[in-house]
Amino acid sequence: MIFEEMLREEKQEGREEGRLEATQEAVLELLKESGEIPCELQEKIRNLENLETLKALLKLAARADSLRAFEEKAEEYFNSEDKE
Numbered sequence: 001m002i003f004e005e006m007l008r009e010e011k012q013e014g015r016e017e018g019r020l021e022a023t024q025e026a027v028l029e030l031l032k033e034s035g036e037i038p039c040e041l042q043e044k045i046r047n048l049e050n051l052e053t054l055k056a057l058l059k060l061a062a063r064a065d066s067l068r069a070f071e072e073k074a075e076e077y078f079n080s081e082d083k084e
Contacts, residue, residue, distance in 0.1 A: 016051070023054040030061040031070060041071065053081070 027045050031037050048054055056077055064070035 020049060020051055020054065023051060023058060024048065027054060027058050027061050030058070031064075031067060034064065034067045034070070037067065041067075 024046055028037060028042060031041075045054075045057065048057075057074060060073045060077065061070055064073060
C-alpha cells in the first residue's frame with residue numbers, strides 16, 4: 001500500500017514538473033516573437049517553480065507588444081506579489 005502511494009506521488013510530481021516546464025517554454029516562445037530575450041530574463045523564467053506565477057506571466061507575454069513592456073508588467077506583478 002505504501003509503495004503504491006509513493007508511485008502515485010512520484011507520478012503526480014512528474015506531471016507537475018512537466019506542466020511547469022511546458023509553461024516556462026510557452027512564455028519564452030511568446031517572448032521570442034518580440035525579439036531576443038536577455039539571458040537574465042530567460043534564467044528568471046526557467047527558475048520559476050510556481051505554476052500560477054508562470055500562468056500569470058504567460059498572460060502578460062501574450063498581451064505585451066514588446067519585451068520591454070513585458071518586463072515592466074512582470075516587474076509590477078512581482079512587486080504586487082511581494083506585498084501580499
